[in-house]
Amino acid sequence: MAYRIPFNRPLAGARAVKYLSEACGEGHLSGDGRFTRQCHEWLESRICVGKALLTTSGTSALDMAAILAGLKAGDEVIMPSFTFSSSANAMVLRGAIPVFVDIREDTLNIDERLIEAAVTPKTRAIMVVHYAGVACEMDAIMAIANRHGIAVIEDAAQAIQSSYKGRPLGSIGQTAALSFHETKNIIAGEGGALLINDPAVIEKAEIIREKGTNRTAFARGEIQKYTWVDLGSSYLPSELISAFLWSQLEIADDLTAQRLSLWNRYHEHFVEVERDGLLRRPVVPDNVTANGHIYYLLLPDQAKRDALISALRAEGINAVFHYIPLHSAPAGRRFGRAVGDLARTDDLSARLVRLPLWVGLGDGIDEVADVVKRVLRS
Numbered sequence: 001m002a003y004r005i006p007f008n009r010p011l012a013g014a015r016a017v018k019y020l021s022e023a024c025g026e027g028h029l030s031g032d033g034r035f036t037r038q039c040h041e042w043l044e045s046r047i048c049v050g051k052a053l054l055t056t057s058g059t060s061a062l063d064m065a066a067i068l069a070g071l072k073a074g075d076e077v078i079m080p081s082f083t084f085s086s087s088a089n090a091m092v093l094r095g096a097i098p099v100f101v102d103i104r105e106d107t108l109n110i111d112e113r114l115i116e117a118a119v120t121p122k123t124r125a126i127m128v129v130h131y132a133g134v135a136c137e138m139d140a141i142m143a144i145a146n147r148h149g150i151a152v153i154e155d156a157a158q159a160i161q162s163s164y165k166g167r168p169l170g171s172i173g174q175t176a177a178l179s180f181h182e183t184k185n186i187i188a189g190e191g192g193a194l195l196i197n198d199p200a201v202i203e204k205a206e207i208i209r210e211k212g213t214n215r216t217a218f219a220r221g222e223i224q225k226y227t228w229v230d231l232g233s234s235y236l237p238s239e240l241i242s243a244f245l246w247s248q249l250e251i252a253d254d255l256t257a258q259r260l261s262l263w264n265r266y267h268e269h270f271v272e273v274e275r276d277g278l279l280r281r282p283v284v285p286d287n288v289t290a291n292g293h294i295y296y297l298l299l300p301d302q303a304k305r306d307a308l309i310s311a312l313r314a315e316g317i318n319a320v321f322h323y324i325p326l327h328s329a330p331a332g333r334r335f336g337r338a339v340g341d342l343a344r345t346d347d348l349s350a351r352l353v354r355l356p357l358w359v360g361l362g363d364g365i366d367e368v369a370d371v372v373k374r375v376l377r378s
């Protein structure tokens with residue numbers, strides 16, 4: 001069914017067409033051409049990371065992060081259960097075990113106070129997920145990781161242009177993954193990036209991304225011929241993807257500002273219904289800057305959440321929910337382990353609804369908010 005107000009409408013305008021057509025004319029369609037280099041430079045300078053490598057998706061960036069972390073069968077990675085399958089899948093593909101801990105009531109991010117109790121001699125990494133582009137409590141998390149000598153991988157798929165105490169998300173852990181999937185803030189259809197803050201693994205990352213060969217060093221003229229040197233796969237996107245991505249990175253500040261303004265408009269709308277106890281609005285702590293990625297509401301119970309989604313759809317507005325917690329999903333039960341009962345994860349995910357939010361939605365925000373308020377007050 002086609003909705004009057006869809007949940008997402010990806011931006012793909014004249015600027016993207018212009019760069020795609022330039023890429024087509026340049027005689028270089030495979031990866032690591034001019035547009036890819038421009039994207040790398042933008043990400044490195046704006047996110048303050050030593051190295052950025054575009055990938056074919058956020059998922060493949062997480063896969064690369066898992067290989068780089070040197071995970072082996074039986075190793076454990078602590079992570080939230082309230083996340084997308086890719087965060088856990090990347091670890092399971094290395095034979096590692098996702099160890100799920102509960103989330104915080106306010107930000108829905110991993111509860112840093114529960115992490116240390118989940119550490120065992122097999123723990124190799126903590127995977128944080130900055131849900132809705134709102135930072136996890138990184139100071140506490142990095143301190144735990146340093147105390148135990150384990151790595152931190154940031155799933156920053158939703159968090160481009162967000163920050164924690166002034167530091168860009170993606171620049172704090174050893175590695176981080178961004179996503180440019182069409183539902184994210186900055187898009188390329190499908191696409192992603194691996195961000196590397198540990199200089200010691202940059203060369204290894206280039207090899208993993210180029211089918212296990214040292215072709216990247218060869219392309220820089222550092223070696224005479226290239227060959228198969230280590231584990232790897234094909235994780236680099238074509239110039240067509242990079243050209244499209246460049247059309248968005250170039251105006252990223254504007255796109256983020258527009259999203260934040262739409263997000264704030266929703267937030268204003270729901271002040272009174274929150275005061276009257278009909279819902280809870282998202283929480284953004286004082287020490288973080290968010291990017292307006294997701295606007296969600298928490299309803300009092302699952303029945304009210306489901307009824308709201310139905311009522312919105314009946315009015316031609318597509319609202320959605322996520323995630324089925326990984327610890328209760330079929331693959332999560334098979335491959336992972338939960339620490340504690342994860343009661344907040346179960347409770348919050350059952351009461352959450354995401355409202356449409358995309359650049360160009362404009363007055364649609366007021367329309368959606370009015371329906372929500374009418375339904376909740378009826």
Ligand SMILES: *Cc1c(COP(=O)(O)O)cnc(C)c1O
Nearest residue numbers: 057058059084086157179180181
């Ligand atoms: C979108 C997303 C991913 C996966 O990114 P893709 O580019 O779709 O592969 C991973 N983790 C989180 C938290 C995401 O939101």
